[in-house]
Amino acid sequence: MARQTADRDLAPLLDAARRWIDACLVEDGSLFAPGRLLWTTANAEILQRDFVDRPDSGSDGFMAKLERQLADAGGAAQQFAAELLWALLLFPSNTGAKTKREHVERAWSWSGEPLPAVGPCLDDQVLRGVGSAGTAYGNLRWKELAYLIALLRALKAKAQEQRRAVLTNYDQFVGWIDSVPRDGDRQFRHMLRWFAFPDRVERMSSNKDRRRILEAYGVARRRELRDWSDRQLDDAILTLRRAQEAAHPGQNLDFYDPPLSDRWQPEDDDDTAPTDAAPSVREPAPPPARNVTPADAGAPPVNLILYGPPGTGKTHWLRQRMTEYTDAPSQVDPDTWLHETLSGFGWRAVIAAALADLNRPARVPEIRAHRWIQAKAKQRGRALASVQASLWGYLQEHTPQTSSTVNIAVRRSPFIFDKREAGDWHLLPNWQEQDDEAASLWQTLKGGPSAASEAILRYKLVTFHPSFTYEDFVRGIRPVRTADDGRTEFRLVDGKFKQICDEAHANPARRYALFIDEINRANIAKVFGELITLIETDKRAVFDANGRLVGGLAVHLPGDEEADTVERPFGVPKNLDIYGTMNTADRSIALLDVALRRRFRFEEREPRYDLPEMDREVDGVHLGRLLRRINDRLEYLLDRDHRIGHAYLMHAHGLDDLRDVFERQIVPLLQEYFFDDFSRVALTLSTQGAPFVAQHAVDFTSLFSGTRNDGVPGQRPRFVVTPREEWTAESFRGLYAGIEA
Template sequence: MALVAPGYDYSAVLTSAKEWIARCLVGDGSMFFGRTLWTAENFQALHVHYVLRLDTGEGSFLAKLHAQLDDAPRDAKLLMAEIYWAMQLFPNNSLPETKVAQIQQIASWADETIELDCRWLEKDVLAGVGSSGPGYSTHFWRELVFVIRLCQRVKSLGQGERVSIFEHYQALADLLAEETRTDDRQFRHMLRFFAFPERVERMSSNRNRIDVLVAFGVADRRAISGWSDVDLDDALLDLRGRLGEELGTQVLDFYDPPLVSRWKADTHQPNDSEPEVNEDTAANDSSAVHMGSPVNLILFGPPGTGKTRHIEGLKALYSDTLADVDRPDWLRGLVTDMGWLPVFAAALAHLGHPSTARDIAGTELCVAKAAPSQRRPRQVPPPVAIYLQEHASASLQSAPSVTRRAPAIFDRSDDGRWVLVENWRELSPESAALFDAWQQGPQAGAAALRRYRMVTFHPSYGYEDFIEGIRPVEDETGQVAFRLVDGVFKQLCEQAAKNPRHRYAVFIDEINRANLSKVFGELITLIELDKRVTVDGQGGFSGSTVYLPGSQMHFGVPSNVDIYGTMNTADRSIALMDVALRRRFTFREMSPNYDVLGITRDGIDLSRLLKVMNARIQYLLDREHCLGHGYLTSVDAADGLARTFAQQIIPLLQEYFFDDWSKIRLILSSVSGDCPFLGDVTTRATELFPGVTVNDLPAQQTRFRVTDPETWTVEHFVSLYV
């Protein structure tokens, strides 16, 4: 499982699960009530009052549970509230608000109130990581029995044995396998995932595991059906590694493009199955969060923390290789940025004989170009015959109202059918290239079809660049005129509306450098996740739209468009962003990752070095101006580190501290107080101005300078942290 999936941040859920394992399963503590609660005695009470009193009759689960626990000890009721919380960490089939209400309801049976601002009840904690499928809710009472018996087994072990189980994958897998012999429950997959998310996929049943492995050719379904949980986990881990090398990124998820279409025929429900839950859930609420929801995400942090690298990894998920794309999608991608001239020319060349305007308009390439969109039910091409006359050779007579334009690549046969002139390829290379690509088809090794756009914001970037605006445009005759031109985001939305089965993305680098209210304009409302539009196969759409006065059309942002941004906190604080825009995005902090830094071949501990420097920067400035690990990831020796210090780190510190060299010296000083990287030169006023009274000037000035990087040694760098 990739700890960061495309566009989704599970860190809050995983952090909460890790805390629960340490505090409650390994220890005997509590998540909400500040007392010893997860004890063998309390689980025995639940065994007596719940397991031995199972009620499979009519009525909602919570109503029956309330009756079963009516005479149970108070601590047993509180323990049940926390068990229920833990069992709701994985599913995303119901709203976090619904989960909170249910947990508080159980706690109220013990006359206890859990404050709404409790960290463990926040939305990002209870949002879930995947679908549990209908079986989990329908048989939730069985899952609860499994959890109680499993915890009784864990609590029968010593503290050291518990620690070992949750530190070693095989130990936990063996324990779960023993408990599963008599009860095959989904929570065993959830617990394995929470304990070892880097090792286990976020799949709550083995059905999807088997489907994935079969679809990717790992083994035959009949053979896989006999594999253990460990066998399946191992095979999926190996498959993930191979796919990461193939696609050039480790930010992959089997429930998201490009992988999901290769094993799941119906990609509308990205998890195990359609949500179906009992009376106590809100699965019927259409606003429930599913993994297919749009993504509005901003990555922020100091420079060098891997924000751009993370975006580069996400691009592979919005690119279609030969294995991922079907022919209609490929054709749409082929003509998206093409005008009608190369499309008509390629269509006529493809027909291979004199053809009527109707024949040309009926080719698959013209049909793909005319696919429905938000702009109009169908993109009806211009009258083909008139358009061809405008680009016809001089030998062809046409009506006086027709304006001839270059290139002149069409002609008519004696029977009035259209043909291409002999040298049409030389006259219109764009048409020739389109025809060749169409004839060749989607070939292995060909460039991937991109379903994303990459832009960089800057102070001059505006609405005209992003949405639409009047721009100077050169026509085929070389004349310049001002026309209304679609911006990069509007173009992307048009493409996404034509192809609603796939996700599209816009990646905005340095998103905080532009005037965001000016750039987004009306879209400040439309980009909200619950305001997105959906487009049907005929071009009709539903959702929130605004009227664009320039193009005189109603426009909405499709639900299959994701928006990613990066911002460098050293350049501008996140607090300065427009409040209305900030609440429409999820923010993920990218901090320096010291774990990726090792020791150079000549013995410099880069991790310790960077930690010390960042601690000093935070003390003198703030955490937003730390140095990212990216500055040191390619360093393998002292000479490379010297170059990085001289060319990147010290100039960056000059910007941070506005050339206050006394503070820079503190950052670069050894533990003994010396600074081998900076030297100082003291100049006295009497030496500069001999014989002149300089009472109004300082008697002397000390200026710092960077010493020669060739003189910096391994010992100098090590002295910063030892």
Template sequence: MQFTIDGSQYELTQESVRTALASREPGTINTYSIEVNGRAFPVKQALAAATGLSHDAFQSPRAQRILSALGFPVHGTREGKDEQAPTSSRARRQAIADAARPVLETGLHQRPSVFDGATITWTADTASALRRALETSDAEGTFRERLLSQLAGQTRAVVLLAAELCFLQRLPLLNVRAETKRKLLQDILDVLADGLQLPDEIVDALATPGTFHGGQGFNQQIPQHVQWLAHFVELWAQLPDQTRLEAIDDPWAFRSRTLDVESDAAPMRNSLLALLWPSTFESIVSTSDKEAIREAFAAALPGRRDGTEQHDVDRDLLALRDRFDANGDLDIDWYRSPWRDEWRMAEPNPHRRGWVMAEARHGEALSLRRQTTRPNFHSSRGSIRQEVLGAWNEQLPITDLLAQIDAATAYLVTMQVGDQIFVRSSDGIRVGEVGDLDPIRERPVTWRDPVSPADLPHAVLDILDSSPTIAEVDFLMPTPDPRLDLPTPVRLPRATPEFAERLHYEKTWLDDAIDLLEERRQVIFFGPPGTGKTFLARALADFIAPEGAMKIVQFHPSYSYEDFFEGFRPTVDENGTATFRLAPGPVRLLAKAAAENPTVPHVLIIDEINRANIAKVFGELYLLLEYRDADVALLYSPEEDFRLPENLFVIGTMNTADRSISLVDAAIRRRFAFVELHPGEEPVRGLLDRWSSANDHDVSRGALLRQLNDRIGDLDRDFQIGPSYLMGRSARTSAGLARIWEHDILPLLDEHYYGRFTRQEVRVRFGLTALVADAAGDLDPLDDTGILSERDDAASE
């Protein structure tokens, strides 16, 4: 099959895709997957491996179409060892509807309850009795306690109906565990004398991932929701048979029946409609959210063009979905970007920002000339969106249109006078201060002298290289102009695709780590040896801070407060007399630099943080790690108040093979966020395979490392071996691999198993030859040339 991306043509066969995936570790499946040799691969990973392109070159719908044309069955669910978890918005909605069907089918058709297969529960008398029981006012305690008290002495049908309605109310909630849902229903059934247990069908249904977070309001409203459902059942049972059949076949007729219930509980009604008609009604329980979405995109509603307006929010949302995504390729989830950005984005805070624009050129004013959508002057995103959507002729894909709305909003509304713009030029990086919009929607720029790329963090350089239409960068160059010294919150940049590719990590994982560092300001990467803790810490520091704004120190048993912060050092005065002077340590020096440049992130890396007496080294800095707005008197400078600047971030590394995290000082554990890097968990687990693939190595050591760590086992989890030992060039030859095993890996295991295994027993159990032999052909065998033979690693996965 042939296809074209960015003007280049590619040709694929099913066999070429299978070959490309044979030695790769499957990535995390977010939407669609294909199965190759019993393993599930994300569709974007499959095509990236086969073409050499990045994942970003493919949208899931495009990748799905290509792989389907090649003859691969494409799945819309995550394939795993446990239950199948739907991953697309459409699949999640349908899965939860299928899970609700056993109760709704039997109830709406007035058949025996799925709970016991014999009792008909959806009758007017049963629903009326349940409503009266729920209105009992003398019951006290939690909802569960009150409900069980109210059901005591009720008929079997009433108890089963209560279980069914609680099932419908709890089922679609993402923020309630399946175990909690099961326990409530089983407690209800335990009211009955015959010890009725939850049917397997219901247990399986409750394990289905939900579709929305109910929030505090939805959870607290469960009594009212069950009351509303009981009232609905009562009215439903009194309808003529033909009316019920018509409503079962027509979503709008069914909705009319739900609106007949007095004291409307809109969230429960919206949830019930989505359970029954997932392709017609959105899985949105908040009516205000529905209206906000409709209003945000109202200009695209057909009726708005001819002067008429529709007032049915459900029909309007369905019309928007049909217009934006007629083929279902976009799999719209209104609560995710880019859709959520249009109806729930907060107004931008008035602070200085940095920007990168593809059109920006040194010496020229800024503009959006290259963008096909160039709205007029506006004061808000909403007015820009209304103008652009109102003129949309559907020739431009809706996602591209939303991207242009985002760019226009950034340029016309969010960008302010005094912001900085970064551009590449022949003599380095140019930084300019942005001026106000002129009558032709251009922004003049006051350009400054060039700066070296080393003065900028890699995050800015990555974004410059990607040439975005317009992108905000969470970085500002220090400016000598005091008029522009406005208070600016220090934000760390999000991971770029280039950064993730350099580290062979998933971008989402890196974003989470950066978010955690931004929120807590102190994190510790911990794990067994060889998991890349220090490498990751230094890479993050280089990414978020420019050269000179990072310091690294290594703790050891004799490291002290005086080494770390400040202390007296021996020196010789001008008279040649030996004396002592108070000298700052790396923390004090970095804090001073950070205070002088408050818009620039500064990073302190503490390697092997657990090898020193942490309490002694930090001293009074303990308080400042938790309270950045506090001042403390210093040990050697008591007359001076000191505080840690907001823009100083601390990254520690800790080897769990040296010392368990549980032994670290409790005060430090409270002040640092801990992030585990472990060979058995992503992102470390597949790192060696991803690195081998990115470097076009013929073989990967991933299977060999997994074999070793499986043999070490979970009991010695903190002593498993990380991939760094096998990421050097020498690991590609049998001789080099043998040296690594003999001089790096086995000595670690000798030390760990000292007193448990002899040196010989360690080699018999964990030696390279033993692993290859015991793997029964699953690992890459060594050959006589010194190079591992090229073979498929897939069998060892």
């Protein structure tokens, strides 16, 4: 792994981390006072009692509250807390070395002693950190400290040799740390994993960037990566690193520095340090945006499907289109930024942010009139008059049981609201610590568009598959795991299509898009249902400011006719473009639903033999002629839908690359095309050189000792894929050169 970034050597920091692990985690010593025993079970239990089990709900900052909590803990425990803070602050680079030293010195001073003059552990080179941990790590430092204390209590319960094994053996470490309960997806577990295993783990403080990297390099899709464990992500990143090191021999590679960062980070992101904050579920950062002006919103809507064989650049074309629906932080207009920011948060967080912005108690009508509440209602497709009941519901449900002014049976954490006798609502003093989501939204909205660091995506991406349904795409009752207590409830949930339509309706001055990959793999009639008519360009819905339909068509979706809150009828807006891709090897375009074919424009993507990347030779093998010959054979044996795209070969730069492509992609693809009929695979790859698939005769007598019955052949052919080392340049040339001659 990278022990050196583009601008500095990380060895001093890693040396300090290893001293801390050996002296404090494995043993019970002290980082700043050699000879003392500070990292003990006894001190960990004191902090559990005085800090974790006795939270301070005051409005002061973290350090002031920690000082109050540890006032009676004793000098040893207070010094122990100072060293814990050092460990928590070691990784982040978004906190300066001076601030880190001040925090450690302040905590140590609570013991009545000055911080000893120690070695390099407090040097600038050590305290500069290795990457940004995001604002969430600083705002929720109390949670990270509580998690570190939980780790220590679990670790110190082991014998010293067992601790050493955990902190020196990666497999034991991941098994152990997964067994320690944690409140949320704590970032310190990623930091500790890197400190302990810097040659096995990348310097990332969450899994967000790991997933972005693996998706950008084509290792797996986002929906798969969301379910991967830390170990799976580490293994995949390690394999990817080794492949990149082989491709860039002699270079000191880091995923946050070019050339590796060019593949997955936006070009306008000049910060090469890790930017992981608390993990969030959102689309990966796309290439820099080509700004779409508001005038573009008046253009006719696009309904377009690209079709063709695999490897013809359909997905690449979609990615290019996505940039047209992406606003870089410096380009986004305030309305778009607000609507897209609110789309990622629920009502509870928006209500809390609105109350924080008002900075005073307020009645429900005043809260409803707040601009963020109005924007959220518009983004959800709700008439403003229908929102008041929802506001009452959320305010009452998230009120603590001790409230004397609210009398309802159902309460749900986090408990952040309360009502005064006068009837106005306010936030509880510790609401930001109780509700991470609301605190994050408040900080984001308070910063405004000028402080935005992430691109705004005006599109959604969905991949169809055989089990994909109307309930997934538009709206349906689905199990939802609540973050409050981990229970699973069944709720009416909007699908990606409904979500992007609501976002486009809420911001008619900008264009939005829905990208559907593999559109032909689902039952189109079932997925679109009655909405197949609404996507027609002349039936797109237009609503006035009061939510009344003034143009096009709209329907009432299942679930809203009898709902307590009024919803605007659902229609597909004019500023929404719909793009799809379909692989003709999976299903012919002729088999598509006729209703869909009438409502979309179709563009074919064929294999290209004239591209510069194809009209060239690799070790004497002409890529374009090679691919054309294979495709002519496939069209003869099957049909034109089962050809092979140019993307398979265009990145080959040597004979080994060609062998890789044939072994790992083309031969398995041909097996699939011919349903494992190797005689057809052998025919497709027949060559004048050493064969790709060899044929051998197998005699009955070599296998059986009995008498051959009637109908059993005396001899049968066996086809075997030959070893890749036998595939020479002549084997590849022989696919086309001999016949052409």
